[in-house]
Structures are given as C-alpha cells and as structure tokens.
Amino acid sequence: MNNERGKGPQQIGEALGDLDKSLARLKAAHDAQRQKRIEAAARPGESWEQAAARLREEEARAERERSSGSVKSPPPASSIRKPPRGDEQPDFFVPTLYDVGTKDSRSIMDVAVFRLSKKDRRAGEVINYTLPDGHVTVSAGAAGMASVWDYDLVLMAVSHLTESMNRYREGKGAKPGRVFRPHVADVLKFCRRADGGKQKDDLVETCIRLNTTHVAVQRTRKAKNGRTVTVSEGEALISRYKVIKSESGKPEYIEIELADWMYREITEGKNPDVLTVHPDYFLIDPGIGRFVYRLARRAAGKSAAKWAFQTIYDRSGSAGKFKEFCRILRNIIQANDLPEYELREEAGQGGPLLVMTHRDHADAELPPPAGV
Template sequence: MAGNRRPLGMSERARLDPFEALGESVPPRDQRDLMERPFFSLAKARRIAPILYKSGETEVQVYAVPEHGLATIWDADILIWAASQLLAADDRGVPTSRFFRFTPYQLLIAIGRGTGARNYLLLKGALSRLQSTVVRTTIRHGEHWRRQQFSWINEWEELTTRTGRIEGMEFVLPDWFYQGVLDRRLVLAIDPGYFRLSGGIERWLYRIARKHAGRQPNGWRFELRHLHAKSASQSRFSDFALHIRGIVRRQPLPGYILELEPGSGSNVLLVMRPSVIEIGWRPVDNSPRRNSRIGTSDATAIGTSNAILSVLRTHGSQLNLWSGSEIRDSKDSKSESKDKVEARGAGDKSAFRSVDRGPATGPRNGPERRS
C-alpha cells in the first residue's frame, strides 16, 4: 500500500519506537565482542590511523574521519551504558529499541562523569566520533562469510529549547550492536570501578581480564607481544611493555591481580587472576553482582620494572569524554609502531594486519594458549 511506504531519506527514528532510558541506576554490562577485539583507540590524543586486525577468519577494520578521529575506549562508555539499559529493561519486561531517548544527565552520572557545561560538550564530541567511525568486521557472520559495515551510532540529535537549554538527546544504535546485546551469551557484567580507570591501556586490560580470566582461580596468561598486537596500540612494543609493568606495579584493575612471569625463551607473560573468587553466585554473564564489590589486592606484583614511562605525542589533542585535566595524561599516543600493527592507509595489507594467535591459560609455567 502506498500509505505504508517509507519516504526516501526518512530518519530511522521515524520508523522505530523510542526506548525511554530507565531513570534508576542499573548494573553495568559490557558486550563480549567489544571486549575481545580492538575496536577503539586507546589514546586520548586524536588518532587518524585505522585499525586493521585479523585473527583467523575474523577481521576488524576501523576507519576514522580526520575531523573527529577514531572513537576512543572512553567514548565506548556510551555503548556500555546503552547495553546496560537494554538488559535492565529486558529484565523488567520493558520493550526495548535501537532508538534511545535520554537526558545527558542520566548518561553522564551513570558513567561517572561530571555534569558541568564542559562535560556536555565532551559528550557531544564523543557522540560525533561514535557516529563518524566506520567499522567493518566479519564477527558473527553465521554460516556464510560476509562483512558488515556500520557506525557505532547511526544518528543522534540534541533536543534544545529556543533559549538553548538542553532537554534531552536521542540516538539510534546499529543493529549489529543491538542484536549482540540482546543475545545474553554475548554480555558480561563488569565492575562499576571500571569507569574510574583513567588510562586507555588500563581500561583495555580490564576488559581483557574480565573476558578471559573471569572468575577462574588460575586466571589467564598472555605473552606481552601478543597483547601488544591484540591491543592495536600505536605505541612501540618497548613502550607498551613499560606501560604494562607500571600497571602491574600499581594494581589498578578492580577485581583482578596482575603479575609478570617469565615465559619460554625471552618472552614475558602477563598473568591475570581474580582477586576474590565468588562462590555460589549465579553466572555473571546474565546477572549483576548484588552485594560484594571486589577490589584490588595488595599482593606484591612480580617482576615489575621501576622505569619511568616516557610521554610522546604525534597528534593534536581532541575533545574527549573525560575531564580536561586528565586529557594530557596520555601514555598511549606514541608514533606509529615499527612493528606495523596498524597503518595509516590502505597500502601493503601484510604490513597492516595485527595477527591474533589466540588467548592463553593453563599451568603456571605451561605453554600459552592463544585468543
């Protein structure tokens, strides 16, 4: 029928029922695919170079618009908030949608940000990066190989009064992300302390630890060189390793203890173990923790270095969804790695790909299992 035809150029919001964000606080949950693969820049400085990553038959390619740069791991907090809202609504039997309506105050409070005028400006910058970042991936392609392309946010809009007062915001999530959240097998509960981690590599390490080590008493092990490739970081491996040693020394990850131990040959392993093993809880994949908040342990780190990290920047600063005083504290904005884990353009792909050979756990001194 002609009356049911969608006019060309009509916004997705015109054909989707809106989901009104829940007013109360909800437990944070993260999407496994985003925790496992390098979808985001770990630097607070603007990154233009794409992420080109391959692991077996799985590929992840992430491209930036020079005006905004790649979406960062801090911008991803918006997606974590959206996933948490969707699952909390589903738990309550509330219909959900890819079309979100919310107030900036709701979102900023939930992810541990301030609510001043600057924070609203940073939020808009984050939404712009999420919309302009283009992702191509073969993850979750089913029986037949196919590549999907999308942006983290299809469209967004700020709702203001004539006086300029912000009354609300709207955005539309891509179907790839939305379906990955509704499939509860692809979601994990995370510690609210994650939002207080200020470093990009710290945040990325927590997501890796939560995804792989989980609640396993023996934790998980990775070679540092494998982690470097898996992170798609632009820093040189030597700087990345120093940064990891500094994190091991500080032990900032909520719920996990990090240790360094020798591997085969000259390889060094990073060991991730839960600091508290919770007994008798329901699976954390589908339900949040209710009473016990696990924190960091005061166990002494093994094999750490006292070397001080250098700080170099090759790109200009950009507005980020983080407080201004901390934007200068980036330790992951190094010049492009000599190892060519990622590259700036579409040249020799053999030099662009970072090959993921797999995750690792097993006996303390046994061979590493890859992920």
C-alpha cells in the same frame, strides 16, 4: 595496695581487675582502628580478608626494609582516578538510569574498536586486527577515531538495552527498540563523571566520533545446519545521533541509535552475548588500563588467563612503540589496582606474559598463554 584519688584503698585483686578492663578497652579501640584502616585500604573487588592479608604482608616487608636499612621506592601511581563529588548520592529528580548494571558486548572485548590515547585523535586512520576466527577493521572519520572514553556512552546504551530485554522476556514491558534517549545528567552519572558544562559539551563530540568510527567484523562460525560460514558486516559504533539543547545552549538530552549488529546480539536468542562490567571500570584512568580490564573480563572471567605482552599490544591498536606500551603496562601491573583482577608479569619463551587472575580465584589453574 593501690591508693587512687577519690576511691580510697583498693585490694590488689581489684586493681588488677581494673587494669584488665583498661587493657581490654585499649585492645578494642586498637582493633576498631585497624578494621577501619583495612576497610579504607581495600582495593576494588578485594574482600576484607584479602585486604587484611595484603596489609600484613606489606607491613612485614616494610619492617624488613627498615631493619636492613634499604630505601623504599615510592608507591606506584594508581590506575584508578578519584570518583567525582556526589558520585555516591542518587539524584532524586531524574530517573536513576545509572543504577542499571554495566554491560559490554562480548564479541569485541578482546580488541580495541577505539583509540586508547586521549591526545592522539587518529583522524582518517585504519586499524586491522587478525583473529583466530576472522578479522576486525576499525576506520576513523575526519572528526577523529572514537576513544575508549567515548565508548562509555555505548556501554550505557548496551546496559539499558540488556535490562529492557530482560524485563521484556519476563513479560514486564514492551520489546525495546534501537533508539536510546537519556538525559545528559544521567549519562554523566552512569559514567561516573563530573556534572559540569565542559563535560556536557564534550558529549556532542563524543556522538560525532562514535557515529563516524566504522567497525567491520568478519567471523567464521557454525551455522544451524552444521556448515561453517563466514559472516562479514560493518557499521558505525552508533548508527545516528541527535543532541537536544536547552534554552541556555547546553546539551540536555542525547538520542542515539545502536548499531544493528549490537542490537541483534542482545535481542536475539535467549542469552544476550554481553558481560557485566565492574562499576569502577569508569574510574580507570589510563586507556591501556581500561583495555586490560576488558581483556581480563573477556579472557579470564571468574578464573584466570595468561596473554603475551606482544599479543595485548597487537590487540590494543596502539599507535605507540611496543617499548613504551610495555612501560605503561608494567606501571599498571605494579599498581595492581584494577577492579576484580590481580595482575602480574611472568617470563615466557617468546617474551613477557601478563597473568590476569580474578581476585576470588587466586589459585586458579592457568590455561596456555594466548598469542605465544
């Protein structure tokens, strides 16, 4: 028998019942703690089951390393920056424009029509891309080439134009024009950036670079009569801009006009030629990481794709050496935390390959690698 304070003598069966209840409470607390740990460790686009399986594998690998006495290398640097303070809170005093799903123009997602470097401005430079169905030429003005971060403003405009066209087709509004006029706070919220004075001032430079970066696209396609035609057209990433400042001298509103070819892609025909972009795209820090996500979204979609490192380098417009590009790309592969897609390297006959697989289709059959 067991004698507990304040309870008096207990039968053995009663004591065992209390022990079972204690063990059940401990197990429930342990399960709840583990569930919270799995939820906190889940990567963008990863389901709870996928995160749990990955953690089990990581824990087993760590235990094997401890048992063997091997020294574990430090974890890879993450490709995803932390969201700014207040990112999760809506601003109730301005229209919640950032709630619109992010869209991107499908026709230019497999080439970089901007620079991927934060430091190298590439003023006056030209990038040429040769594609299977034509070529793309990107020319920078004296203010510098637009960056992949500058292009966030174009993504926002494309997203809202797509949403407005959907409403127009449903008979819920007028057909939208090419001019987009958001409040600066809405731009920063949509692009998941801090709402500070420097960020607002930087948007002026963004508009200048987008307006002076020219993109010429030549594509060969089938006409309605069945004949093959080649279409060449060129325009700046935005046709014009206007910045309205408050009495304090800070930008308050931005007015931009989308390039005509982008506008026609979205407004002509029944199905706009755009793809939805994951909201965590704006948190990807390396420029190469952003380009790889865009490429995966365009090439892999909801399945998988395989591209040669060399082809990705050629399509990125990178001004750096191929060796350095591969080093950065391998860091991104090792971190493997881009939204929606699993990344891995694979050996190929002509060099290393990047395998991009949507996280919901890990067993997808891969097509032949591009650019090999």
